[in-house]
Amino acid sequence: MAEKNISIAADRDNPNLILILLLLNKWGYVSGEDISKKLGVTRSAIWKQVNNLREMGYEIESSTRLGYRLVNSPDLILPEEIWSKAKLELLGKNIHYFSSIGSTNEKAKKLAISGAPSGTLVVAEQQTSGKGRLGRQWVSPSRTGICVSIILRPEMAPYEAPKLTLLTAVAACETIRKQTGLLAQIKWPNDILIDGKKICGILTEISAELDRINYVVIGIGINVNNYYFPEELIDRATSLSLILGRKLNRKELLVGFLESFESHYNLALKDNFKEVMTKWRKLSCNLGRHVKITGKAYSFEGNAIDIDDEGALLVKKDNGEIERVFSGDVSLR
Amino acid sequence: MAEKNISIAADRDNPNLILILLLLNKWGYVSGEDISKKLGVTRSAIWKQVNNLREMGYEIESSTRLGYRLVNSPDLILPEEIWSKAKLELLGKNIHYFSSIGSTNEKAKKLAISGAPSGTLVVAEQQTSGKGRLGRQWVSPSRTGICVSIILRPEMAPYEAPKLTLLTAVAACETIRKQTGLLAQIKWPNDILIDGKKICGILTEISAELDRINYVVIGIGINVNNYYFPEELIDRATSLSLILGRKLNRKELLVGFLESFESHYNLALKDNFKEVMTKWRKLSCNLGRHVKITGKAYSFEGNAIDIDDEGALLVKKDNGEIERVFSGDVSLR
Numbered sequence: 001m002a003e004k005n006i007s008i009a010a011d012r013d014n015p016n017l018i019l020i021l022l023l024l025n026k027w028g029y030v031s032g033e034d035i036s037k038k039l040g041v042t043r044s045a046i047w048k049q050v051n052n053l054r055e056m057g058y059e060i061e062s063s064t065r066l067g068y069r070l071v072n073s074p075d076l077i078l079p080e081e082i083w084s085k086a087k088l089e090l091l092g093k094n095i096h097y098f099s100s101i102g103s104t105n106e107k108a109k110k111l112a113i114s115g116a117p118s119g120t121l122v123v124a125e126q127q128t129s130g131k132g133r134l135g136r137q138w139v140s141p142s143r144t145g146i147c148v149s150i151i152l153r154p155e156m157a158p159y160e161a162p163k164l165t166l167l168t169a170v171a172a173c174e175t176i177r178k179q180t181g182l183l184a185q186i187k188w189p190n191d192i193l194i195d196g197k198k199i200c201g202i203l204t205e206i207s208a209e210l211d212r213i214n215y216v217v218i219g220i221g222i223n224v225n226n227y228y229f230p231e232e233l234i235d236r237a238t239s240l241s242l243i244l245g246r247k248l249n250r251k252e253l254l255v256g257f258l259e260s261f262e263s264h265y266n267l268a269l270k271d272n273f274k275e276v277m278t279k280w281r282k283l284s285c286n287l288g289r290h291v292k293i294t295g296k297a298y299s300f301e302g303n304a305i306d307i308d309d310e311g312a313l314l315v316k317k318d319n320g321e322i323e324r325v326f327s328g329d330v331s332l333r
Numbered sequence: 334m335a336e337k338n339i340s341i342a343a344d345r346d347n348p349n350l351i352l353i354l355l356l357l358n359k360w361g362y363v364s365g366e367d368i369s370k371k372l373g374v375t376r377s378a379i380w381k382q383v384n385n386l387r388e389m390g391y392e393i394e395s396s397t398r399l400g401y402r403l404v405n406s407p408d409l410i411l412p413e414e415i416w417s418k419a420k421l422e423l424l425g426k427n428i429h430y431f432s433s434i435g436s437t438n439e440k441a442k443k444l445a446i447s448g449a450p451s452g453t454l455v456v457a458e459q460q461t462s463g464k465g466r467l468g469r470q471w472v473s474p475s476r477t478g479i480c481v482s483i484i485l486r487p488e489m490a491p492y493e494a495p496k497l498t499l500l501t502a503v504a505a506c507e508t509i510r511k512q513t514g515l516l517a518q519i520k521w522p523n524d525i526l527i528d529g530k531k532i533c534g535i536l537t538e539i540s541a542e543l544d545r546i547n548y549v550v551i552g553i554g555i556n557v558n559n560y561y562f563p564e565e566l567i568d569r570a571t572s573l574s575l576i577l578g579r580k581l582n583r584k585e586l587l588v589g590f591l592e593s594f595e596s597h598y599n600l601a602l603k604d605n606f607k608e609v610m611t612k613w614r615k616l617s618c619n620l621g622r623h624v625k626i627t628g629k630a631y632s633f634e635g636n637a638i639d640i641d642d643e644g645a646l647l648v649k650k651d652n653g654e655i656e657r658v659f660s661g662d663v664s665l666r
Contacts, residue, residue, distance in 0.1 A: 109540075113446070157660055159492055162543050189543065205547070207442075207540045210495050210522065211660025214538070296488070327490050327544025 006056070008097040010079040018049050022060065022070040023084040031067035075143050077123050077251055086255040090119040091150065091262050098124040100142065103131050105203055105219040108149035112207070112215040118153040123254075130221060132201050138221050139230065144239070146222040146254050150261070153215050154269070158208035161216060162311030162326075163273045165190045165204045166280045168218050171260040172200050173283045176222070179256055180240055180248070185285035188304070188313045188330050192222075193285060196332075197238040199223050220257070224250050280307065286330060291315060295328035304330070339389070341430040343412040351382050355393065355403040356417040364400035408476050410456050410584055419588040423452040424483065424595050431457040433475065436464050438536055438552040441482035445540065445548040451486035456587075463554060465534050471554050472563065477572070479555040479587050483594070486548050487602070491541035494549060495644030495659075498523045498537045500601055500609045501551050504593040505533050506616045509555070512589055513573055513581070518618035521637070521646045521663050525555075526618060529665075530571040532556050553590070557583050613640065619663060624648060628661035637663070 010016075017039050021030050035046050050060055050068060057074025073081070079095040086092065094116065101107055104122040111120060124147045130138035140147050152164070169186045176184040176192065176199065184192050184199060192200035200222045207214040225247050226239035240248050268276050281287055286304040293300055293315060302317040313325040343349075350372050354363050368379050383393055383401060390407025406414070412428035419425065427449065434440055437455040444453060457480045463471035473480050485497070502519045509517040509525065509532065517525050517532060525533035533555045540547040558580050559572035573581050601609050614620060619637040626633055626648060635650040646658040 109446070113442075158494075158539070158541075159659060161491075165543055204543050205541065206491070206543075208491075208538065210498055210537050210539075326492060 006097070006099045007101075008079060008095075010095050010097065012079075012083055012093045012095075015080050015083055016049070018046060019053060019058075019078070019080040020084055022053075022058070022068060023073070023080060026070050029063065029066040029069045034067070075250065076125065077146075077254055079123075081251050082121075082123075082255060082258070085251065086258055088258055088262055090265070091258050092119065092121050093117070094120040096120070096122045098122070100124065100126040100128060102129045103127055103219075104147050104149035105131060105205060105217050108151050108217040108219070109205065109207070109215075112151045112217060116151050118151060118215075120151040121258075122149040122151075123147070127221075131203060131219070132221075138201060138203075139226075139233065139237075140221055141226065143250075144226045145224045146220065146250055146257070148254065148258075149217055149219040151215055151217055152265075154213060156213050157211055158206055158213055159310060161204065161206045161208075161213065162189065163268070163276070164216055164218060165202055166307070166311050167264050167268055167273065167276045168202050168204070168220060168261065170276050170279045170283060171264050172202070172220060172222065172257055174279070175253065175256040175260050176200065176240070179253055180244060182240070182243060184283075186280060186283045187332075188284065188286045188307070188325075189311065194238065194243060198236055199238060199240065222253065222257075224248050224253060277307065277309075285332065286313065289332055292331045293323075293325055293328045294331070339430070339432045340434075341412060341428075343428050343430065345412075345416055345426045345428075348413050348416055349382070351379060352386060352391075352411070352413040353417055355386075355391070355401060356406070356413060359403050362396070362399040362402045367400070408583065409458065410479075410587055412456075414584050415454075415456075415588060415591070418584060419591055421591055421595055423598070424591050425452065425454050426450070427453040429453070429455045431455070433457065433459040433461060435462045436460055436552075437480050437482035438464055438538060438550050441484050441550040441552070442538065442540070442548075445484045445550060449484050451484060451548075453484040454591075455482040455484075456480070460554075464536060464552070465554075471534060471536075472559075472566065472570075473554055474559065476583075477559045478557045479553065479583055479590070481587060481591075482550055482552040484548055484550055485598075487546060489546050490544050491539055491546055492643060494537065494539045494541075494546065495522065496601070496606045496609070497549055497551060498535055499613045499640070499644050500597050500606065501535050501537070501553060501594065503609055503612045503616060504597050505535070505553060505555065505590055507612070508586065508590040508593050509533070509573070512586055513577060515573070515576060517616075519613060519616045520665075521617065521619045521640070521658075522644065527571065527576060531569055532571060532573065555586065555590075557581050557586060610640065610642075618665065619646065622665055625664045626656075626658055626661045627664070 032043050036043055059072035061069040061071055079097055082092055101124040104124050108122045126142035127140040127147050130140045132138040173184045173186050173192050182194050184194050187193050190202035191198050203219040205217045223239035225241045229237050264276055289304055291304045302315040305316050306314045315323045315325055365376050365379055369376055392405035394402040394404050412430055415425055434457040437457050441455045459475035460473040460480050463473045465471040506517045506519050506525050515527050517527050520526050523535035524531050536552040538550045556572035558574045562570050622637055624637045635648040638649050639647045648656045648658055
């Protein structure tokens with residue numbers, strides 16, 4: 001069956017209720033009469049919607065006497081899948097879902113300009129021109145990874161935005177460790193590595209006046225069920241399934257990440273990122289290591305000794321000078 | 334005559350050549366035959382275009398024998414007016430002109446997202462919802478002031494962007510001093526004052542990844558020929574014409590500013606803003622003065638002693654501590 005290209009703009013206050021009822025009653029029957037009463041729609045309208053869901057890959061049994069029963073869900077991260085599983089306040093009240101999109105960050109920026117509220121998510125099963133840092137490409141074939149962009153409107157000065165990237169890295173790293181048991185580590189500022197190979201990338205973009213942020217878009221890409229990578233990436237990138245030798249549940253991973261992100265975000269606004277910074281230091285693979293920093297016009301080596309309050313990496317050079325690094329590539333020596 | 338609402342997207346390589354010829358030969362005749370030959374258009378096409386210009390307010394004499402002669406130009410800052418007067422390389426290759434627009438910065442941001450090149454200008458005779466810093470209103474009635482937004486794509490880290498605001502303030506302040514003889518001064522970070530009243534505001538907005546700028550939009554509003562201000566602004570704002578008692582040439586002022594901006598910008602990219610910072614210090618009315626800083630959640634007083642390399646204001650408090658101020662309002666005591 002060819003995949004249909006679907007895009008959905010959904011509001012948590014106005015979900016696809018039939019799908020929500022089926023998801024919340026998984027393995028149990030939901031009677032057509034109940035649905036009809038609860039939703040105030042006709043039996044034939046329900047039948048039509050059930051068939052729509054079947055076309056998307058939901059296996060739904062129907063029995064004239066018992067009603068409908070969800071037997072199997074497709075590997076799709078539809079908004080209702082998130083809402084039925086996640087405990088979230090800020091994130092995901094509005095979700096824009098795409099079976100395929102150029103780049104979730106580009107879409108999120110457009111939505112932010114049109115006034116999308118803080119917490120809006122853009123979720124895609126596939127990105128056809130996914131972006132990494134510095135305009136680099138990010139490979140994300142259909143239904144293999146997690147591609148999500150978060151729109152935030154924090155009351156912060158622009159120079160504080162790097163801390164949001166650290167926070168995102170902490171949430172992603174903790175979630176991966178918790179759900180897989182793998183020793184994921186953060187490479188400053190925004191990569192998650194396992195055994196030295198990249199498993200997750202974060203791209204933070206801001207729109208700001210000089211002293212206030214208009215919006216932040218944080219894009220997160222996690223390599224979950226990719227079973228191969230292009231030749232040129234094979235030494236540097238991997239996926240959770242390649243390491244574990246099994247397919248993972250992308251929905252659970254995304255929901256876990258979003259819950260972790262939201263709780264860290266709420267805490268950070270209260271304690272000014274104190275706990276996030278402490279956790280980041282523990283999860284980092286840079287600190288205490290000899291690193292080489294490569295920027296556009298310079299490169300130098302030294303020991304990564306800490307990050308400072310603004311999220312810059314502090315590197316002590318051999319001559320004892322300490323450099324604050326805001327940008328550039330870091331390689332471990 | 335009611336003003337027509339005009340918008341023009343113009344490219345320096347493809348100007349309205351008839352207007353350019355008339356502007357460059359002001360007071361002299363340009364023969365219809367010459368125009369016809371140079372531009373490869375018919376005499377009747379020229380006649381039509383001349384009439385278009387007349388409708389916009391250009392007084393053009395025509396003589397069957399001698400051709401066309403520009404007698405008087407309306408008070409409009411059309412792209413051709415800029416091109417025929419200004420020596421610019423980077424700025425103004427593309428100019429988007431509006432007789433009326435909501436906000437030049439909003440328009441410039443949209444153009445930047447669609448890929449408008451560095452140096453693109455948005456010029457408007459009037460803003461109906463002009464913006465100042467922190468979402469404040471900026472009053473700009475038709476044909477009274479200068480409303481221009483500059484799109485730049487410098488290879489800089491976002492934390493360096495505040496220096497572009499300082500540069501803009503230096504260019505505006507110098508141009509006003511040079512063309513009017515008035516003692517304009519810069520109030521940190523982005524206001525130009527004369528005798529304590531605001532004459533010019535600057536609003537810098539950036540779109541960035543954490544370590545590189547996508548684009549910067551710098552909006553500049555100068556009160557030139559305003560002859561009154563709303564009651565609530567009368568103590569805080571003024572215009573050049575109210576001070577001088579005469580109407581000023583807005584085109585000359587804009588061209589002078591753009592030339593000054595471009596030369597300071599080119600220099601700053603070479604010397605890392607060294608000269609701009611030196612000039613800023615000299616033009617500032619803050620340094621060496623007692624100031625009160627008012628932010629969202631705090632306020633304090635002290636002596637403004639300097640700006641640092643990132644453009645932050647250094648304020649020495651009574652207890653000797655030095656605060657780096659990135660945002661907030663500064664009032665002189």
